[in-house]
Each structure stands twice: as C-alpha cells, then as structure tokens.
Amino acid sequence: MPNDPSSLSRRKFVAAAGAALVAGAAGAGQAQELPSGPAGRPDPSLGSPEPLPLDRQLGFAVVGLGKLALGEIMDAFTAARRAKVTALVSGNRDKALRVAARYGVPESGIYDYANFDRIADDPNVDVVYIVLPNALHRPFAKRAFRAGKHVLCEKPMATNAEDCAAMIAAGRAANRKLMVAYRCQFEPHNLTAMRTLRHGDLGPVRVVTADIGRATDPRDPADQWRLNRALAGSGSLFDIGIYALNAARFLVGEEPVEVRAQLYAPPNDPRFREVEDVVVWTMRFPGGAQFHGSTSYSYGFTNCIQVTCDRGVMVLDPSMEYHAQRLRIRDRVIQWSPIDQFAREMDHFCMAITDNLPIVADGAEGMQDVKLMLAILEAGRTGRTISTDWGYRRAADPATTVPDNLGVA
Numbered sequence: 001m002p003n004d005p006s007s008l009s010r011r012k013f014v015a016a017a018g019a020a021l022v023a024g025a026a027g028a029g030q031a032q033e034l035p036s037g038p039a040g041r042p043d044p045s046l047g048s049p050e051p052l053p054l055d056r057q058l059g060f061a062v063v064g065l066g067k068l069a070l071g072e073i074m075d076a077f078t079a080a081r082r083a084k085v086t087a088l089v090s091g092n093r094d095k096a097l098r099v100a101a102r103y104g105v106p107e108s109g110i111y112d113y114a115n116f117d118r119i120a121d122d123p124n125v126d127v128v129y130i131v132l133p134n135a136l137h138r139p140f141a142k143r144a145f146r147a148g149k150h151v152l153c154e155k156p157m158a159t160n161a162e163d164c165a166a167m168i169a170a171g172r173a174a175n176r177k178l179m180v181a182y183r184c185q186f187e188p189h190n191l192t193a194m195r196t197l198r199h200g201d202l203g204p205v206r207v208v209t210a211d212i213g214r215a216t217d218p219r220d221p222a223d224q225w226r227l228n229r230a231l232a233g234s235g236s237l238f239d240i241g242i243y244a245l246n247a248a249r250f251l252v253g254e255e256p257v258e259v260r261a262q263l264y265a266p267p268n269d270p271r272f273r274e275v276e277d278v279v280v281w282t283m284r285f286p287g288g289a290q291f292h293g294s295t296s297y298s299y300g301f302t303n304c305i306q307v308t309c310d311r312g313v314m315v316l317d318p319s320m321e322y323h324a325q326r327l328r329i330r331d332r333v334i335q336w337s338p339i340d341q342f343a344r345e346m347d348h349f350c351m352a353i354t355d356n357l358p359i360v361a362d363g364a365e366g367m368q369d370v371k372l373m374l375a376i377l378e379a380g381r382t383g384r385t386i387s388t389d390w391g392y393r394r395a396a397d398p399a400t401t402v403p404d405n406l407g408v409a
C-alpha cells in the first residue's frame, strides 16, 4: 500500500540488495548455470547498483493515481536508476498533493486532466506514463506526444487497433518514442524461461498452457471500469488474459498464425452484462507449437503457465506477480530474489530514449496483442478459426535485448 512506510523501506532494501538469488530446491548454483541468449550480455550501467545522478535521470509524469500507480509505480521510482518522478496528473488535487508530498514532487508538477496540455512547458518532464483505464490511453498518448513528450503506456495499449495505429502515428509525427508497459519482459524468471527455450536445451516447444484469472469485485472502482466495455475494451482477456497471450509469444519466440476460441459469461451474473467472463482459446504457431489456455474474471486468483517440450517441461507459477514468481525447469526450482519490474521497464525505456536503443515492447508490439485479442474474441463470437498470419515480426526479442543482470546477477 502506498501509505505503508514498510513498503518503501522494503523496496529500498530490494534495490540495494539486488543481486541475491534465493535458493530454490535446486540451489543457487544450478540457476546460474542456465543459458543466456547469444546477445544477452549484461549492460554494466543498467546492472550497476548505483543510480545515475538525478540530473541525468529522465523525469516522468504519472497520469492517473489509481491502484497500480499508487500501489506499485510510485514506489518503483525508488528502485529505478534512470527514471525519477517529476509530475503527477490526477482529477483529485488533494490526493495529488498528498502523493506529491510523499514522493518529493513539486506543487508546480501537479496537473489535472483538463490542464494536462500545459505539461508541454514543463522542462522537468521527459516521459508521460499513462496509467488510466484502457480507452483513455489513446487520447492521453496523443496529448502527450503533442506536448513533445515520450510515452510509456500501460497494457493493453488500447481497446482497438485503430487507437493503436493512431498512437503509433502520433509518436512518429512528434519524433518521440512509445513503449507499452509489459513488465514481465523485464522479470528474471520470465527472462530465464525465454532464454532456456531459445537455447534449445529442452528441445522444441510443443504446447504452452496458461490459465490466468481473478475474481472481479463490482464494488471496487478499479473493477467498475473493467466491467464497462467502452472503457475496458473487453473483459478478462484484455486485462489479464493478455499476460498469457504475450507470454506465449515471447516464450515460443514466434507469432501465432491462427486462433480459435470460446467465450462464456454467466447469464445471471450482473458483472458480465457488457464483457465476457471466461475466454478459452487456442493458437497455432508456424514452427508447430500450440497454445491452449483460458482467462476469467471469476476464477480464484491464478496465473500459471506451463511449457511442454520434447525434452522436458517448465512451469512458471506464479508467472506474473509483482514480487514473487517461481520457475521450475524439469525438476529444478528457480527463485530469484524480488526485483522491481516496473523500475526495470522504466530504466529500459530511459536507455532506449537516451541511447536510441531498440524498445522491447514498442507500439507495434502493443498493437499486435490488441489485434490478436480482437481475433480471439471474433473467433469466440463466430465459432470460426481466424487466420492471424499478417506478417508481424517483433523488433526486439527480450531474451536477447534485455540485459542479463537486471540487478539480480
């Protein structure tokens, strides 16, 4: 919780401790033997425990002070080495003032949704981080680009492909960078899983299975907009099923060429008047791998991914927690000490901006997930197999682009 001082001190500890590997059943040594990608050499500066001097860190404006921003992102600036928070954008000035006081943001860095465009004149803001309901990502990204800022946008990138295309075009027109905040691509267990699969140690991937769900609570304002189609885009798939989709793509290292699906919404549950509850879907990858999985807004909390290969099985369970993943490769259990995924993704974006490096999750990557999710929903609605072989190839593979050490090696 943002008001819990222990969370801040824990994060400072994590940032400082950084490197420790918590021995799983296999012990630390075996985890360190795992292969890294051929180009996955550590970047010394990103791995350094020392942050850049404050005047060389990029300033971030956080737009939307809801659950994610207050529960994770604000604290993440403590662990970040290249990103600092310099502005807040909120509809609630009292809340913004309280948060600003806690995190050292000057009053001059507080904006509301109406006067947000004045951020163009704020030299302390380099990046706008959009943490708003999904349908608001496009308008705020466009306004941020018009203001001459770079944009980090929460997932899903938008509620439809037209919005994604408009965001990409706005970034190009402004000559500013756009990244979608896929934190798991910076998380050591997910990276270890990717690198192990790329190395080929387990043989070809045959099947990826994933079940990701949680129970929504209509009394919670953060769930109210999630159950509203106009604001959310769709139900569980756009919110949390996206993690299974994105992970299947980064684990297999290919793009799915066809999808099939079934949708279900319990008829008498008032939560599902506008959005689906359960989506069960399959995807076929060109190299022969298959995916089958599900997502739901009424499951007990689960986020388990299994990869079955010719020479063994790996399981990420949990796969997308904020602080505690667990990876099993055959019978070896690997558990890295927690790192701040949000800090790592912000640092990656800062490096991409300052050093003009490839972005692991650029706008095209965010748009690919949105297009695939729309294809999955169409497959569910029509009962048809939908071809998704439209030739997309991601610009940068996290398995080889994100440095090995990420504060953990």
Ligand code: NAD
Pocket: 064, 065, 066, 067, 068, 069, 091, 130, 131, 132, 133, 134, 136, 154, 155, 156, 181, 183, 221, 222, 223, 225, 231, 239
């Ligand atoms: P939230 O409801 O807690 O926060 C949203 C904020 O937007 C609130 O401060 C709310 O007041 C504000 N807001 C402005 N206009 C609004 C409107 N018209 N309707 C509703 N709220 C409005 O939601 P959240 O859980 O913080 O999610 C925000 C974004 O972050 C979403 O895109 C979500 O998918 C994403 N998210 C990502 C992760 C992750 O791990 N990367 C986790 C949670 C949420």
